Amino acid sequence: MRTQVGIVGAGPAGLTLGRLLERAGIENVILESRSRDHVEHRIRAGVLEQGTADLLVEAGVGERMQREGIVHHGIELQFDGERHRVPLSELTGGRSIVIYGQTEVVKDLIAARLESGSPLHFEVEDVSLHDLEEHPRIRFGGEELECDLVAGCDGFHGVSRPSIPPGVLRIYEREYPYGWLGILAAVAPSSDELVYAHHERGFALLSLRSPELSRLYVQVRHDEDVAEWPDDRVWEELRTRVGPLTRGPVLEKGVTGMRSFVAEPMQYGRLYLAGDAAHIVPPTGAKGLNLAIADVKILAEAIVAWYESGDRARLDGYSDACLRRVWRAEHFSYWMTSMLHRDDDAGEFGRMLQLSQLRYVTTSTAAATSLAENYVGLERV
Numbered sequence: 001m002r003t004q005v006g007i008v009g010a011g012p013a014g015l016t017l018g019r020l021l022e023r024a025g026i027e028n029v030i031l032e033s034r035s036r037d038h039v040e041h042r043i044r045a046g047v048l049e050q051g052t053a054d055l056l057v058e059a060g061v062g063e064r065m066q067r068e069g070i071v072h073h074g075i076e077l078q079f080d081g082e083r084h085r086v087p088l089s090e091l092t093g094g095r096s097i098v099i100y101g102q103t104e105v106v107k108d109l110i111a112a113r114l115e116s117g118s119p120l121h122f123e124v125e126d127v128s129l130h131d132l133e134e135h136p137r138i139r140f141g142g143e144e145l146e147c148d149l150v151a152g153c154d155g156f157h158g159v160s161r162p163s164i165p166p167g168v169l170r171i172y173e174r175e176y177p178y179g180w181l182g183i184l185a186a187v188a189p190s191s192d193e194l195v196y197a198h199h200e201r202g203f204a205l206l207s208l209r210s211p212e213l214s215r216l217y218v219q220v221r222h223d224e225d226v227a228e229w230p231d232d233r234v235w236e237e238l239r240t241r242v243g244p245l246t247r248g249p250v251l252e253k254g255v256t257g258m259r260s261f262v263a264e265p266m267q268y269g270r271l272y273l274a275g276d277a278a279h280i281v282p283p284t285g286a287k288g289l290n291l292a293i294a295d296v297k298i299l300a301e302a303i304v305a306w307y308e309s310g311d312r313a314r315l316d317g318y319s320d321a322c323l324r325r326v327w328r329a330e331h332f333s334y335w336m337t338s339m340l341h342r343d344d345d346a347g348e349f350g351r352m353l354q355l356s357q358l359r360y361v362t363t364s365t366a367a368a369t370s371l372a373e374n375y376v377g378l379e380r381v
């Protein structure tokens, strides 16, 4: 078998890249190790930057998002028991964010793919990458796919990044000593906007997926056992940290660790890494999905330019072009995380710095603008 671009992974990065290439008339095959059902129901991100939303519309997969997505113009920061609004749109010349679940983005992309008839294979086994320098081939389930280029969009635990020979990549990494316990609940959100709360017992976040679905998180230990968190305990902890809220049936519950990670460069030979395969941010800045989409936009344009003119310049510049945005998001996510979470190692001095920073960000227009422009997504980085 042969194709122009072999794409490993059908998450937001792989599916969006496939869509952009298909629209430019470039043949591609997507290989995904999990089932369609699994991929469509994995609960993850919920905040789309305006640039991400615009790209989905341009790619012809934004119709349902435009109908069902909820546009937000601000977020709230809570500390010392009080909420302070950060008016995102006012501070950024009218930019905003869209609340629309990653699950929905993925469903829309898969539906469009199936309709177009481009190849998308689920539950492929034993994916491995070969001859990445010259004539890339992807082996899977006893078959072989020859391609001009390979896009490694297979997330943090995929095969693409480990297929790059030792010594090529430089890794930058930081782990945090805490995690998030998240629930999805069948109840109307208790707040109109997202609430990021700093509390002496730890961070908490009120988010949502729709007018009937709340998404809520509390900071826990990174190795916390979900079994120790019956629903009542989660609601009680949320009430303590953010104040009164309406409870409802819990549909899903899970713990995620927090990590910052960057692999440089994001390319080797004819393999290009995109999204979580190349970088991870802690979720506090809501950047992971948006970075994945930003990567594949740049990659798709570079691939199109190469096929049209034979000029490799943009492909060669892919990693550098992405990493500027990636490092900005790394810093912003680290900064939001450190400002909002309880950190026992930082002691009382650290806690006083956090409170001072929170007061500054909620009283100085300059400081609030910096948060806002990063949160809605910088156009130029």
Ligand code: RFL
Binding pocket: 008, 009, 010, 011, 012, 013, 014, 031, 032, 033, 034, 039, 043, 044, 045, 046, 047, 102, 127, 153, 154, 155, 156, 157, 158, 159, 182, 256, 274, 275, 276, 277, 283, 285, 286, 287, 288, 289, 290, 291, 292
């Ligand atoms: P994904 O989504 O992990 O997709 C990778 C796909 O590759 C498949 N795969 C393989 N396929 C073939 N062969 C193999 N060997 C393979 N190995 C893996 C996987 O099954 C999967 O389908 O990566 P992608 O596309 O780069 O997308 C990245 C985003 O999913 C991620 O950054 C975000 O979800 C992060 N994130 C958030 N991002 C935001 O922008 N806003 C948010 O509000 C936000 N909240 C979050 C988040 C991530 C979270 N978790 C669970 C990590 C909240 C949470 C709790």
Ligand code: PHB
Binding pocket: 044, 045, 046, 047, 194, 207, 208, 215, 283, 284, 285, 286
């Ligand atoms: C979510 O809705 O899942 C969400 C929102 C904002 C974040 C992280 C996650 O910063």
